[in-house]
Amino acid sequence: MRIVVVEDLYLLRDGLVRLLEAYGHKVVASAGDGPTALRLLAEHRPDVAVVDVRLPPTFSDEGLQVALEARRGQPGLPVLILSQHIEQLYARELLAAGGGGVGYLLKDRVFDADQFIEAVERVARGGTSLDPAVVAKIMNAGSASPLDALTARERDVIALMAEGLSNQAIARRLFLSEGAISKHTTAIFAKLGIEADADGNRRVRAVLTFLGAAGRT
Amino acid sequence: MDRPPGGPLLAVARPFAQGAVRSSVLLVLTAFVPGIWVAAAFFFLRLTGSAFGTFWCVFGVAVPCLVVFPRPVCGAVRSLVLRWTGTAIPDSYRPLVPVTRMATRYWWNGYDYQRFRWVSLFHRWILSRVYDPAAWRDMLWLLAAPFTAGAAAAAPLALTAAGAAAVVRRWSPPPPVPDWAGTPVAVAVALLGVLLLPVGWRVAVPSARRLLGPSAPARFAARIAALVQGRADLTHAQEAELRRIERDLHDGAQARLVSIGLSLSAAERLLDDDQTEVRELLRQTRENSLAALRELRELARGIVPPVLAERGLVDAIRALALDAPLRTEVRSTLEHRLETPIESGLYFATAELVTNAVKHSHGSAIDITIDRTRQGVAVTVADDGRGGARAGAGSGLAGLRTRLNAFDGVLRIDSPPGGPTRITVEVPCASS
Numbered sequence: 001m002r003i004v005v006v007e008d009l010y011l012l013r014d015g016l017v018r019l020l021e022a023y024g025h026k027v028v029a030s031a032g033d034g035p036t037a038l039r040l041l042a043e044h045r046p047d048v049a050v051v052d053v054r055l056p057p058t059f060s061d062e063g064l065q066v067a068l069e070a071r072r073g074q075p076g077l078p079v080l081i082l083s084q085h086i087e088q089l090y091a092r093e094l095l096a097a098g099g100g101g102v103g104y105l106l107k108d109r110v111f112d113a114d115q116f117i118e119a120v121e122r123v124a125r126g127g128t129s130l131d132p133a134v135v136a137k138i139m140n141a142g143s144a145s146p147l148d149a150l151t152a153r154e155r156d157v158i159a160l161m162a163e164g165l166s167n168q169a170i171a172r173r174l175f176l177s178e179g180a181i182s183k184h185t186t187a188i189f190a191k192l193g194i195e196a197d198a199d200g201n202r203r204v205r206a207v208l209t210f211l212g213a214a215g216r217t
Numbered sequence: 218m219d220r221p222p223g224g225p226l227l228a229v230a231r232p233f234a235q236g237a238v239r240s241s242v243l244l245v246l247t248a249f250v251p252g253i254w255v256a257a258a259f260f261f262l263r264l265t266g267s268a269f270g271t272f273w274c275v276f277g278v279a280v281p282c283l284v285v286f287p288r289p290v291c292g293a294v295r296s297l298v299l300r301w302t303g304t305a306i307p308d309s310y311r312p313l314v315p316v317t318r319m320a321t322r323y324w325w326n327g328y329d330y331q332r333f334r335w336v337s338l339f340h341r342w343i344l345s346r347v348y349d350p351a352a353w354r355d356m357l358w359l360l361a362a363p364f365t366a367g368a369a370a371a372a373p374l375a376l377t378a379a380g381a382a383a384v385v386r387r388w389s390p391p392p393p394v395p396d397w398a399g400t401p402v403a404v405a406v407a408l409l410g411v412l413l414l415p416v417g418w419r420v421a422v423p424s425a426r427r428l429l430g431p432s433a434p435a436r437f438a439a440r441i442a443a444l445v446q447g448r449a450d451l452t453h454a455q456e457a458e459l460r461r462i463e464r465d466l467h468d469g470a471q472a473r474l475v476s477i478g479l480s481l482s483a484a485e486r487l488l489d490d491d492q493t494e495v496r497e498l499l500r501q502t503r504e505n506s507l508a509a510l511r512e513l514r515e516l517a518r519g520i521v522p523p524v525l526a527e528r529g530l531v532d533a534i535r536a537l538a539l540d541a542p543l544r545t546e547v548r549s550t551l552e553h554r555l556e557t558p559i560e561s562g563l564y565f566a567t568a569e570l571v572t573n574a575v576k577h578s579h580g581s582a583i584d585i586t587i588d589r590t591r592q593g594v595a596v597t598v599a600d601d602g603r604g605g606a607r608a609g610a611g612s613g614l615a616g617l618r619t620r621l622n623a624f625d626g627v628l629r630i631d632s633p634p635g636g637p638t639r640i641t642v643e644v645p646c647a648s649s
Binding site: 054060061084085087088089090107108111137 | 503506507510511514517518523524526527528532535536539540
């Protein structure tokens with residue numbers, strides 16, 4: 001897979017490149033600031049971009065802006081945002097800017113290399129990968145109207161779905177059969193009013209609904 | 218007075234009746250002390266007519282009157298002005314020093330030492346009325362009042378009474394034929410008096426505001442005291458915050474890093490002998506480094522939350538609302554970012570209010586509004602809970618108020634028992 005890494009700290013950028021290459025991916029370019037990153041993303045059109053949220057010169061949410069900007073230029077460009085902090089607000093902005101192929105993870109997740117690489121690959125395939133911390137916050141947040149219809153078990157399932165897990169992985173995590181999970185997902189789609197479409201991208205739309213439910217501001 | 222029934226007429230008559238009552242009250246208040254002097258002068262000079270009488274006039278009546286009466290009379294005028302017009306005139310008396318017993322067994326009252334407690338109390342009472350600039354302003358008002366507020370209040374009453382008396386005299390028996398000549402003038406005078414009734418007493422308001430309110434030096438002194446207090450609060454808050462950060466770093470991340478170093482050196486030593494043990498040590502090290510990271514993150518968030526630094530107050534409060542376990546709405550009319558210290562102060566105050574609402578209100582929804590006001594920026598946190606929030610001693614709200622002092626900010630609490638609660642935090646800032 002061809003990957004662009006955007007991270008301003010040299011040590012971390014170097015570590016990320018090493019890790020990705022250790023798993024057999026090709027890092028085609030790396031950048032340390034927003035404008036360079038935008039140029040490189042347009043030039044290389046990678047399979048996935050791994051972007052740090054805070055970038056020079058302002059060290060605010062430039063990484064997020066870069067991701068949103070790049071996705072405006074190349075719709076569907078898979079972007080995985082890494083951050084030292086997790087904010088629901090950012091996760092929602094990221095997902096609201098169009099469909100799948102996005103991830104938002106705490107930098108800590110890099111420590112578990114297998115899971116991190118899996119997340120990168122999932123995002124590259126057009127899936128979502130939300131940090132469990134974001135998902136937990138959304139589950140704890142106040143009234144969430146469309147989700148009220150779901151049973152406790154279905155809420156567990158959609159939370160794991162938002163993290164980006166496949167039915168098989170969810171089944172493993174919840175100690176249920178895969179058949180049971182697919183029954184739950186069908187029920188969730190029905191309750192959230194998500195119909196089958198040509199893209200088959202119902203999981204992403206369910207996750208968007210899930211996030212939208214928490215969005216009341 | 219025979220009032221005709223009916224609403225509109227009553228409404229028309231009311232200001233006149235009110236004016237009559239208020240003018241009379243003011244007249245009594247302002248004429249009270251001069252009245253005593255006149256009575257004393259009349260009694261001692263006219264009836265006894267001696268140097269002894271003069272002495273008593275001055276030292277027996279006038280001076281004690283100036284010490285005893287100003288405060289209650291001026292207090293009455295202040296509260297009347299507040300009741301009649303809603304204008305609050307704060308007094309600016311110096312606070313009394315409590316009478317305390319010193320190691321010498323003498324009593325200290327802020328002015329002098331006394332052998333006995335009651336003497337000390339009595340001295341404090343007298344001296345506080347002589348040494349306090351506000352007391353001198355009270356005396357000044359007492360001297361000036363008969364000629365300003367008193368005269369203005371008396372005029373309509375006097376005109377009405379004089380006019381009415383003239384009419385009555387012209388029409389009453391001794392001259393059997395009614396005297397037509399002077400009547401219109403007398404009636405006009407009485408009417409003028411009645412018309413002036415609603416106005417006369419109002420002269421008391423500016424005159425009271427001028428002399429009974431705090432003088433410019435007193436206002437400055439109060440302002441300086443507030444600023445000194447604010448600076449002290451700020452210093453304390455900063456000190457406490459630094460201590461907290463130091464403690465958290467020392468007990469948390471720093472300790473973890475030490476333990477990571479220890480495990481790594483142990484692993485290095487074991488590398489050739491016991492692979493499973495090394496693996497376990499490395500796993501522990503990874504966990505420790507994760508925990509250190511988490512602690513550092515929490516610490517950084519406590520200093521300044523990332524969204525606040527990145528996006529400013531409004532988005533930070535939106536993010537706060539997203540995380541709140543109650544239904545929370547945020548509305549804002551703020552367009553620009555504010556000074557960072559003000560953003561930070563408002564953010565943490567709002568976070569505390571939201572936490573309070575979640576913990577104590579037993580409500581189901583929170584409304585947060587962020588608005589620019591004439592003085593600065595105000596954030597209001599309202600919930601639909603059971604109310605009864607108070608800023609009592611030691612409560613979170615009292616602490617919040619102290620911290621807001623540093624910004625010259627105010628905390629307004631509107632929380633009747635039974636709810637709902639609205640708490641507003643307002644901080645002054647230059648409009649940008």
